[in-house]
Amino acid sequence: MIFNMLKSFNWLDIIILIIIFRIFYISIKGGFTTEFFKFFGTLSAIYFSMHYNTVLSDFISSKLHIEEKMPLEFLDFIIFIILALGGYFIFVLVRNAVNNLLKIEAVSVLNKWGGLLLGALRSILLAGLVSFALVISSVPYLKNSVMDSYLGPRVLSVAVNTYSVIWNNFFSKFATKEEYNSIVSKIAEGDYSK
Numbered sequence: 001m002i003f004n005m006l007k008s009f010n011w012l013d014i015i016i017l018i019i020i021f022r023i024f025y026i027s028i029k030g031g032f033t034t035e036f037f038k039f040f041g042t043l044s045a046i047y048f049s050m051h052y053n054t055v056l057s058d059f060i061s062s063k064l065h066i067e068e069k070m071p072l073e074f075l076d077f078i079i080f081i082i083l084a085l086g087g088y089f090i091f092v093l094v095r096n097a098v099n100n101l102l103k104i105e106a107v108s109v110l111n112k113w114g115g116l117l118l119g120a121l122r123s124i125l126l127a128g129l130v131s132f133a134l135v136i137s138s139v140p141y142l143k144n145s146v147m148d149s150y151l152g153p154r155v156l157s158v159a160v161n162t163y164s165v166i167w168n169n170f171f172s173k174f175a176t177k178e179e180y181n182s183i184v185s186k187i188a189e190g191d192y193s194k
Contacts, residue, residue: 005150012131012149019130020123027119031111034095035118041091042125043166048087050132050163050184051171053080073138080133127151128159135187147190160188 027035057079061067066075131152134142146152167180 008148008150010145010149012134012145013151016127016131016149016151016155019127020120023119023123023126024116027115027122028112030115030119032114032118033111035115035122037091037095037098039118039122039125041088041095042122042129043162044090045084045087046125046129046159046162047166047171049080049084049129050160051167051178051181053083053136054181054183056083071138073136077133077137080136084129084133124155124158125162128155128157128162131156132159132184132187157188160184 027038030038053076057072057075060079061072061075131146134146134152135156137143146156163184164180171178172180
């Protein structure tokens with residue numbers, strides 16, 4: 001088992017581990033309150049980027065006839081990044097507003113360990129979001145690097161399953177005219193065709 005893990009270990013696994021350990025460190029320093037907003041910002045980034053990226057890129061492509069200048073997959077990638085950053089930025093604004101209005105600090109033990117727990121979850125979700133972005137990029141080397149790495153497919157499936165849970169348990173109840181973005185599940189299974 002360890003030999004198989006080391007055999008499939010590549011540069012992406014190193015980046016994923018750096019993301020995880022860096023967020024662990026930041027979450028202990030930042031504490032529970034800060035990490036709470038960052039965690040929900042990451043959930044928001046996953047939902048908005050995975051749910052709306054193909055719809056928005058198809059809309060832009062049809063209106064601007066952009067496929068003549070760049071591949072649709074690259075437009076999907078750009079829109080995905082913009083939506084992920086936008087989804088995260090919403091909670092940055094909320095966190096800043098709350099911090100300006102209230103000075104909230106959790107109990108010392110909860111602050112440290114709660115921040116670490118949320119940071120651990122956020123690091124895996126963020127690594128999955130990065131892996132998904134690499135898979136939908138128009139660069140075959142990046143797609144293959146994710147799928148051939150040890151951690152890449154695992155964190156990718158966590159991000160895709162998180163999107164599915166958010167959609168099935170929350171947004172599908174309110175957004176009845178919208179549909180689940182099944183392309184996300186296809187991509188996680190290795191099917192990159194629209």
